[in-house]
Amino acid sequence: MRRKAEASRWWAEVEMQVQFFDLDPMQIVWHGNYVKYLEVVRCALLDKIDYNYVEMGASGYSWPVIDVQLRYIQSAKFGQRLKLRADIVEWENRLKIDYLISDVDSGARLTRATTTQVAIDMASGEMCFVSPQVLLKKLGLES
Numbered sequence: 001m002r003r004k005a006e007a008s009r010w011w012a013e014v015e016m017q018v019q020f021f022d023l024d025p026m027q028i029v030w031h032g033n034y035v036k037y038l039e040v041v042r043c044a045l046l047d048k049i050d051y052n053y054v055e056m057g058a059s060g061y062s063w064p065v066i067d068v069q070l071r072y073i074q075s076a077k078f079g080q081r082l083k084l085r086a087d088i089v090e091w092e093n094r095l096k097i098d099y100l101i102s103d104v105d106s107g108a109r110l111t112r113a114t115t116t117q118v119a120i121d122m123a124s125g126e127m128c129f130v131s132p133q134v135l136l137k138k139l140g141l142e143s
Contacts, residue, residue: 008087008098010139012045015104018080028075034111035068038099041084042115045097049088051138059134060122063095067116074110081105091131091139094118 016037024030046052056063076082081104090096094116101111119128119135136142 008089010045010049010088012041012048012086014041014044014084016040016082016084018076018078018082020078023078028077031070031072034070034072034101034113037082037084037101037111038068038086038113038115041086041099042097045086045088049138051135055138057122059132061119061128061132061134062122063117063119065115065117066094067114069114071112072110073112074108076101076103076110082110088139089114091135091141093130095131095135 018029022029022033022036043052046055051059053063083100083102083104085100085102087098088095089098095118096114096116099111099113099115100109101113102109119132120126121128133142
């Protein structure tokens, strides 16, 4: 596990622009759409470590999200350019990812989040209490 002040070895960033269809009646991003933004950058991160959802399935494991924590700091608005960042912070018994959504131009923090995923053995349907070796290999922690 890493301390918050340390940089993660496994991270990804994606830039995107807020689209009209993501707004609520108050003309800001509807709170539920931030979960979609987390998914966008999580997919980029999983691609980067070569363990995306297709690879997970091929390895015999599914990794459902079991917990999402979001802290809204400032609302995102139509046309705003966002930087989405994801960092893997835990991997031994679960896959925990920290996120930061910020404004591209100012660097202002808009949203912080964390997701937790656990491995499920697809053959048995049982939850794994230790992350499977395949994840550790993808992270370069085992050969």
